[in-house]
Amino acid sequence: MKAIALFSSIVFxxxxxxxxxxxxxFDQLYTQLQDSLDMQDLKSAKKSAExxxxxxxxxxxxxxxxxxxxxxYLKEGEYEAAFEAVELYLKKDATLRFYEEAxxxxxxxxxxxxxxxxxxxxxxxxxxxxxxxxEEAMDIYxxxxxxxxxxxxxxxxxxxxxxxxxxxxxxxGSLDSFxxxxxxxxxxxxxxxxxxxxxDIYVVNTKAQQNDDSFLxxxxxxxxxxxxNFPSDPRLRIAxxxxxxxxxxxxxxxxxxxxxxxxxKRYDAALLYYTQVIQSYPKSVVAHKAVNTVQYLxxxxxxxxxxxxxxxLEIIVDVVEELPDIxxxxxxxxxx
Numbered sequence: 288m289k290a291i292a293l294f295s296s297i298v299f300x301x302x303x304x305x306x307x308x309x310x311x312x313f314d315q316l317y318t319q320l321q322d323s324l325d326m327q328d329l330k331s332a333k334k335s336a337e338x339x340x341x342x343x344x345x346x347x348x349x350x351x352x353x354x355x356x357x358x359x360y361l362k363e364g365e366y367e368a369a370f371e372a373v374e375l376y377l378k379k380d381a382t383l384r385f386y387e388e389a390x391x392x393x394x395x396x397x398x399x400x401x402x403x404x405x406x407x408x409x410x411x412x413x414x415x416x417x418x419x420x421x422e423e424a425m426d427i428y429x430x431x432x433x434x435x436x437x438x439x440x441x442x443x444x445x446x447x448x449x450x451x452x453x454x455x456x457x458x459x460g461s462l463d464s465f466x467x468x469x470x471x472x473x474x475x476x477x478x479x480x481x482x483x484x485x486x487d488i489y490v491v492n493t494k495a496q497q498n499d500d501s502f503l504x505x506x507x508x509x510x511x512x513x514x515x516n517f518p519s520d521p522r523l524r525i526a527x528x529x530x531x532x533x534x535x536x537x538x539x540x541x542x543x544x545x546x547x548x549x550x551x552k553r554y555d556a557a558l559l560y561y562t563q564v565i566q567s568y569p570k571s572v573v574a575h576k577a578v579n580t581v582q583y584l585x586x587x588x589x590x591x592x593x594x595x596x597x598x599x600l601e602i603i604v605d606v607v608e609e610l611p612d613i614x615x616x617x618x619x620x621x622x623x
C-alpha cells in the first residue's frame with residue numbers, strides 16, 4: 288500500500304509545479320481539458336487533467352477528471368497509472384456515473400497484465416518495468432466479477448482468468464474456472480471457446496496419465512453439452528478431434544501394455560490387451576495395428592485361437608485393408 292501511495296503521489300504531482308504556478312481557476316482548466324479532448328490532443332488533455340487533480344482534488348468535478356485521466360493513460364499504454372486513476376475515481380465519485388466504464392478500464396489493464404506487461408519496480412515510475420503482474424491480473428478479474436456479476440464484463444473477466452490459469456499451467460484451477468463460466472454464462476459468445484479449452488485440459492491430463500480413461504468420459508460429456516447448446520457451431524469438429532486424440536492416446540497406452548506382454552512371451556495377456564484395444568477403441572489407428580497382431584498370435588499359437596473373441600473382427604480387418612498405403616505400412620511395422 289505504501290508503494291501504491293507513493294506511486295500515486297508521483298503520478299499526480301508530476302505537473303504540480305506548473306499547475307500551481309499558473310494558478311488557473313478550475314473552470315478554465317476544465318475547459319482546456321475538454322477542448323483538448325475534442326481536438327484529440329491527448330498530450331495536452333493529459334497535462335490539463337493532471338494539473339486539475341493535483342490542485343482541485345476535492346472539487347465536485349474532480350472524479351470525472353480522474354476518470355478521463357484514466358482513459359488517457361490507458362490510451363497511452365500507461366497501465367499502472369490508468370489503474371490508479373480509475374481507483375481514485377471509484378473512491379471519489381458518489382454517483383458512480385461511469386461505474387461500468389471504470390471497470391472496463393480495469394479489465395483492459397488486467398488483460399495487459401495477463402499478457403506479460405511488466406510493472407515498475409515498487410510502483411515507482413523512475414525505476415524500470417521488471418515486475419510481473421499476472422497475479423495482480425487474477426485479482427482484478429475477481430474484483431470485476433464481484434463488482435458487476437451478471438454483466439458481459441464479468442463473463443469476459445472470468446473467461447480471461449481461466450485462460451490465464453491455463454497459460455500458467457494451473458490445469459485444475461483453469462478447469463474449475465471454465466466450468467464456473469459455463470454454469471454462469473453457458474449461452475455467452477465465449478462459451479464455445481470455453482468448451483474447447485476444457486477439451487484441451489482433458490487432452491493434457493490424458494497425456495500425463497495415459498492409462499486413466501476417466502478424462503475421455505469427461506470430454507464426451509463436455510462435447511455433448513457443447514453440441515446441445517451450439518448444435519451448428521463449426522468448432523464442434525475441434526471438440527470431436529479432441530475426443531479422437533484422447534482415444535488414440537488411451538488406445539496407444541493399452542497397446543504398449545500388450546506389446547510388453549508379447550515381448551516377455553506372456554502371449555495370453557498380450558492377446559487380452561490387444562483385443563481390448565480393438566473392442567474399446569475400434570476406430571483408432573492403434574486398433575488397426577492391433578488387428579494384425581491378434582491374427583498373428585491366433586495363427587501361431589493354437590491354444591489362443593478361440594480366446595478373447597472380438598465381435599466384427601472381420602469388419603475391422605476390411606477397414607484396415609481399405610486404409611491408404613502409408614497407414615498400412617505403419618500398421619505392418621508396428622506389429623510386435
